[in-house]
Amino acid sequence: MKRLALLTSVLVFWTAALFPQTVQNQRKPISKSDFSGTLAFLASDWMEGREAGTKGSFMAADYISAMMEVFGLKPYGDKEHGKNVIKRSYFQDFEIIRYKTETAALSLISKTESSKAEFEFIDGIDFESEAVPNSMVAEAPLVFAGYGISAPDAGYDDYKKIDVKGCIIIVLEGFPGHADTNSVAWKKLGKTFQDEDVLYLSKLKTAQKNGAVAMMFVRPDGRTKPFRQSVINRAVALSAMNSDKFADEDYEDYSFLLPGDTSQPTLPCFWLASKATDEFLEGSGINLKDTETKAANSLETSATLIKGKIAGISVTVKSGSLLVRNVLGIIPGKDSTKSVVIGAHYDHLGMRDGSIYNGSDDNASGVAGMLALARTWAVSGEKPACNIIFAAWTAEEKGMLGSSYFVQNPETSIKNIPLYLNFDMLSRSAPEDSAKLIVSVGTLKGSDGLKNLASRNNNKLARPFTLDLWECSENGGSDYASFATKKIPVMTFFSGFHDDYHTPRDTFSKADLEKMTAILNLVNNCLLEFIEK
DSSP, X not given: OHHHHHHHHHHHHXXXXXXXXXXXXXXXXXXXXXXXXXXXXXTSGGGGGGBTTSHHHHXXXXXXXXXXXXXXXXXXXXEEEETTEXXXXXEEEEEEEEEEEEEEEEEEEEEOSSOEEXXXXXXXXXXXXXXXXXXXXXXXXXXXXXXXXXXGGGTEETTTTOOOTTOEEEEESSOTXXXXXXXXXXXXHHHHHOSHHHHHHHHHHHHHHTTOSEEEEEOTTOOOOOOOOOHHHHHHHHHHHHSSSOOOTXXXXXXXXXXXXXXXXXXXXXXXXXXXXXXXXXXXXXOHHHHHHHHHHHOOOOOEXXXXXXXXXXXXXXXXXXXXXXXXXXXXXXXXXXXXXXXXXXXXXXXXXXXXXOOIIIIIHHHHHHHHHHHHHHSSSOOOSEEEEEEEESOSTTTSHHHHHHHHSXXXXXXXXXXXXXXXXXXXXXXXXXXXXXXXXXEETTOHHHHHHHHHHHTTXXXXXXXXXXEEOTTOSSTHHHHXXXXXXXXXXXXXXXXXXTSTTOOGGGOOHHHHHHHHHHHHHHHHHHXXX
């Protein structure tokens, strides 16, 4: 701890020298020097990949809070009660639950008028399971629920003719038209569901909302492997395929949840290999390939009850708790009843088998950008029209838990947050974006004013971006989703996926500082117009 305290002191001194508080910059345009040092340090090996709850994560939090203090932000974290005084910290500390499956069992019970037969499947060969927070045992009827998607506004709903309450459902992986971008269904659903984790979360929430007991995923091509894994396990697998150093095949990560959080789905999930798929669907009349074709071409669901069959499941779970922290600072405004929130997650994947997942783009870039805006507003000498809260979220990679905790434990009414700005990956471009001019800006449905705000200020840039304006939702894969669940207007900024995403190759040396500079000036101009209007 002495070494950590010394490091923090050195960083405070260094940042104080680099960014003197007496500077009155009148919100001058943001330059590379405003964020490049921060980005480099957060993405350095010192931070050990910043995995939530680890030493590297706490070191990063200390550094971020030091920067906020140097810039003159007021602490907006936990209240510290001293003798005759109440002070605030920059840290918002809380616990998260971590859990993993120790044993899982799956069986098929077939019933006829004259007999009953039970077949036990083998874990790791016939199926794999996703971790759930609580152990459970259940037997329930089977329902084939198509793709498990309810999107009536797009003309597709697997649940419109079936009742899955108290049932275990079988669903196809993917979405209607996922294999054919020219299909009718892809044009209706592709933009919404092409992100695998967004789709998975949406299916879970929909199934749980409709009262399902558990969910089993199948593939129309009958492939056995690879089974779906957690986000971090898939990141390790990707690293193994794309780097010289082979990742640890035996690495096993936990899943995570906020204590008492009922907003996130906790449904048991099983991924079936070909043998289990055949056994569960035998005699049902369901042809998965035909189902896929029909859904893709005509948006028709094949959801139906599977008669005469019951599934049995059993899951035992190991769980514990982990201390984590958000970092929060505030610039008080003229109207102290309203607060615009600007946030970015500072956690990443940590260390795996000796490799450091530095997470430069994901998401040291977002935090560096957030701090650059904090400095610009804090040292301008001008008081904003309303409060501006600057937030570095933890545990985004564990399920957006830091931002979820913030909105579930608000200091003031969430109705007094007119806008949340989210930064997640600002310093790279997708391989197809050869001109490096595409920027994605997500807003909630019906936010035409925010879309126009982005377009208007983009056109003022010396070299305007090609804006990808899209509608995001509470099922999204970044911290904006936590605010979307509370119906808070959002603008989420993203510069594009790349081949180094969630691998040890996501390093500072590959950051596009010019593109990031332009994005931050676009955001800053949007923020200024929104607050001062």
